[in-house]
Amino acid sequence: MSIHTDLFRLDGKVAxxxxxxxxxxxxxxKGLSEAGATIVFNGxxxxxxxxxxxxxxxxxxxxxxxxxxxxxxxxxxxxxxxIQEEVGDVHVLVNNAGIIKxxxxxxxxxxxxxxxxxxxxxxxxxxxKAVIPTMIKNGGGKIINICSMMSxxxxxxxxxxxxxxxGLKMLTRNIASEYGEHNIQCNGLGPxxxxxxxxxxxxxxxxxxxxxxxxxxIIAKTPAARWGTxxxxxxxxxxxxxxxxxxxxxxxxxxxxxxxxxxxxxx
Ligand code: NAP
Ligand code: GCO
Numbered sequence: 044m045s046i047h048t049d050l051f052r053l054d055g056k057v058a059x060x061x062x063x064x065x066x067x068x069x070x071x072x073k074g075l076s077e078a079g080a081t082i083v084f085n086g087x088x089x090x091x092x093x094x095x096x097x098x099x100x101x102x103x104x105x106x107x108x109x110x111x112x113x114x115x116x117x118x119x120x121x122x123x124x125x126i127q128e129e130v131g132d133v134h135v136l137v138n139n140a141g142i143i144k145x146x147x148x149x150x151x152x153x154x155x156x157x158x159x160x161x162x163x164x165x166x167x168x169x170x171x172k173a174v175i176p177t178m179i180k181n182g183g184g185k186i187i188n189i190c191s192m193m194s195x196x197x198x199x200x201x202x203x204x205x206x207x208x209x210g211l212k213m214l215t216r217n218i219a220s221e222y223g224e225h226n227i228q229c230n231g232l233g234p235x236x237x238x239x240x241x242x243x244x245x246x247x248x249x250x251x252x253x254x255x256x257x258x259x260x261i262i263a264k265t266p267a268a269r270w271g272t273x274x275x276x277x278x279x280x281x282x283x284x285x286x287x288x289x290x291x292x293x294x295x296x297x298x299x300x301x302x303x304x305x306x307x308x309x310x
């Protein structure tokens with residue numbers, strides 16, 4: 044296998060990236076497309092899916108979008124069946140769709156907790172479950188679960204998100220354990236703090252024009268001294284999707300500018 048022609052290539056493969064309308068999912072899908080994959084993605088409504096298809100097209104990518112919610116098992120099963128019929132069997136699944144609710148734990152309702160667990164943990168379980176049988180039939184596949192700093196660390200207001208992303212790390216290890224013998228590699232990709240709509244409220248300028256205190260905190264806590272960009276995740280995602288990572292299983296690769304290695308700069 045040649046480094047130049049095979050190791051990091053996905054020619055002839057179908058990659059399904061959930062929630063890849065913009066942000067991290069979009070950047071990863073674009074990177075996998077540049078590595079040769081045909082891209083499919085899903086979103087919650089036809090308008091945003093069609094808009095995203097248009098954005099992909101404007102970048103020369105013929106990505107197919109489908110409308111379904113990752114928490115709805117019947118809809119996921121029907122959506123994956125449709126993808127397989129219309130585009131082909133899924134070789135690479137990236138469980139990217141996710142939400143966060145920043146609410147102090149004692150003020151969070153059980154309903155709000157369940158919504159986060161449902162999208163961020165149960166969703167990846169449902170979608171992985173829908174593609175694994177075909178991967179087994181085809182002799183293997185790749186599943187990448189988008190984890191988080193909160194797969195390792197806690198912080199105020201994100202209890203449900205941390206519980207979900209910590210759980211997703213363990214679901215990753217369990218899929219690797221259970222299906223590794225079928226040549227399925229399931230790994231986590233753990234972004235640090237990445238500038239996307241999800242984290243926009245943490246970067247909003249203060250009324251006096253100064254940086255948000257959390258923004259300053261992240262710069263001080265990151266050896267790279269900056270927020271990540273969605274594009275910072277493309278190399279790791281291509282690595283975990285291609286034959287380059289065929290003997291890596293149940294691992295979480297943190298692309299965090301060094302956050303998990305660092306106690307942070309003294310103010
Ligand atoms: P984002 O900008 O909020 O994008 C999330 C995407 O998921 C959106 O396209 C959203 O669609 C979709 N989505 C949400 N719920 C869904 C559902 N039930 N079914 C289908 N699609 C759904 O988030 P991001 O920052 O790019 O994050 C992507 C992933 O990386 C998430 O899992 C997030 O937790 C994780 N992550 C983010 C960071 C960060 O710093 N940004 C760091 C670590 C991990 P709508 O817009 O229509 O709701
Ligand atoms: C927060 C953030 C995070 C990040 C990310 C970190 O409020 O602390 O939104 O949880 O989005 O997951 O890796």
